[in-house]
Amino acid sequence: MTDQNSTDRPVTILCLASYFKGTTFLTAAKQAGCRVVLVTREKLHNEPWPWDSIDDVFYMPQLAKQPDIIYAVAYFMRGKAVDQIIPLDDYDVLTVAALREHFRLPNMGESVMRHFRDKLAMRVKARQEGFRVPEFTAVFNYDQLREFMDRVPPPWLLKPRAEAGAMGIKRMDHSEMLWRKLDELGDLQSYFLLEQYVAGPVYHVDAIVWRGKVVFATAHQYLQPPIDVAHDGGVFVTRTMPRKEKETKALLKMHNQLILALGMERGVAHTEFIKGADGEFYFLETAARVGGANIEQLVEASSGINLWAEWAKLETAALRGQEYQVPEDKGAYAGVMICLARQEWPDLSGYQDPEIVYRVHKQQHAGLILASPQQERVEQLIRDYSQRFAQDFLAVAPPLDTAPT
Ligand SMILES: Nc1ncnc2c1ncn2[C@@H]1O[C@H](COP(=O)(O)OP(=O)(O)O)[C@@H](O)[C@H]1O
Ligand SMILES: [Mg+2]
Numbered sequence: 001m002t003d004q005n006s007t008d009r010p011v012t013i014l015c016l017a018s019y020f021k022g023t024t025f026l027t028a029a030k031q032a033g034c035r036v037v038l039v040t041r042e043k044l045h046n047e048p049w050p051w052d053s054i055d056d057v058f059y060m061p062q063l064a065k066q067p068d069i070i071y072a073v074a075y076f077m078r079g080k081a082v083d084q085i086i087p088l089d090d091y092d093v094l095t096v097a098a099l100r101e102h103f104r105l106p107n108m109g110e111s112v113m114r115h116f117r118d119k120l121a122m123r124v125k126a127r128q129e130g131f132r133v134p135e136f137t138a139v140f141n142y143d144q145l146r147e148f149m150d151r152v153p154p155p156w157l158l159k160p161r162a163e164a165g166a167m168g169i170k171r172m173d174h175s176e177m178l179w180r181k182l183d184e185l186g187d188l189q190s191y192f193l194l195e196q197y198v199a200g201p202v203y204h205v206d207a208i209v210w211r212g213k214v215v216f217a218t219a220h221q222y223l224q225p226p227i228d229v230a231h232d233g234g235v236f237v238t239r240t241m242p243r244k245e246k247e248t249k250a251l252l253k254m255h256n257q258l259i260l261a262l263g264m265e266r267g268v269a270h271t272e273f274i275k276g277a278d279g280e281f282y283f284l285e286t287a288a289r290v291g292g293a294n295i296e297q298l299v300e301a302s303s304g305i306n307l308w309a310e311w312a313k314l315e316t317a318a319l320r321g322q323e324y325q326v327p328e329d330k331g332a333y334a335g336v337m338i339c340l341a342r343q344e345w346p347d348l349s350g351y352q353d354p355e356i357v358y359r360v361h362k363q364q365h366a367g368l369i370l371a372s373p374q375q376e377r378v379e380q381l382i383r384d385y386s387q388r389f390a391q392d393f394l395a396v397a398p399p400l401d402t403a404p405t
Helices: 023-031 068-079 090-103 110-114 119-128 142-151 175-191 226-232 246-261 295-303 307-320 375-392
Strands: 012-017 035-041 056-060 084-087 136-138 156-160 170-172 192-196 202-210 213-222 236-240 267-275 281-287 333-340 356-359 365-372
Touching (some): 012 068, 012 090, 012 307, 023 307, 035 068, 056 068, 090 110, 119 136, 119 192, 119 246, 119 281, 136 142, 156 175, 170 175, 202 246, 202 307, 236 295, 236 375, 246 281, 267 307, 295 307, 295 333, 295 365, 333 375, 365 375
Parallel strands (some): 012 035, 035 056
Antiparallel strands (some): 136 192, 156 170, 156 192, 202 213, 202 267, 236 333, 267 281, 356 365
């Protein structure tokens, strides 16, 4: 599909948001001169959306229901042409892909978008393209499941193909545990995959893609694997990897090849890797979105680049047939730390180092973003502050099995 709008007529971008997300995208799209349409759920109408940047809004009980969403968008389009549809939340990615296919709009459609949403699809494709992935199998055929469990030593993870935030991931220590779980799941089994558990540090790369090339990418390492924090509680920490080190460069190189092999045309991506005992990086998962957990502010603090805003700018440029130039990465270091707090509105006034560039304002959460030109300074603050966070705020909550609504 090619983009045909090369004049400067106002272009209309319709954004789907099943959750309150992407306000920076809406504002930046408006600033770039677009007409901005928001489609969200009725129950989110009171959220602080940037109304000044939104030309039209309509509400649905839920956005993923077919054919309701097609009927609703088609009804809107009778009066106002739409040039592009963008998912602001991960749950909207496949709905948007289906809408783009139906209305013949540019950018990635259903089969490519699946590589950025369905954990089985991304694995199959990455493996086919020659990338290292943890051993895995679909949950379709029982002979194949038996063969997998005979071949790959436990523990394994049984993982929903389309959830996020480590939700619903279950550790399986032996085959009996798996068969019992599959009985429980019944008809839902095929929406899961089973994979080898790889013990090791977890990394994420956040990127901007333009005309099939990664034009910006930055690598971070989680202090603890996200699954440990999600299941056992603790302070969630991630920070910029040493930029000049060989390992960082190797990770970025593999990432850049992978994103293109998965077929991304343009937009943003958040991709995770795990390092195995053999010292190699294994591809864990990817998403066509800005990472959650304040990764927007984290990446902005180290690079000066706002992923949401750049995404809006490049989509607008593409629709107008113009060039897009990513701003220069300022090359600093940043870290985010965030935890569930015992207090409703924790008091962080005791944290006053000049490296604090952002304070997370979220009920029952304590969170900070730190930035410095020096990697060691960020590491040192993270060490000090993690201990203080544990004493001052840290609460432990049970893991969620499905997304909060
Ligand atoms: N194969 C694996 N081996 C070890 N840990 C894993 C594996 N797959 C996932 N994890 C852990 O679970 C977390 C969540 O899994 P992931 O596939 O990233 O799903 P999501 O983040 O969408 O919930 C990862 O960040 C990692 O800590
Ligand atoms: Mg993940």
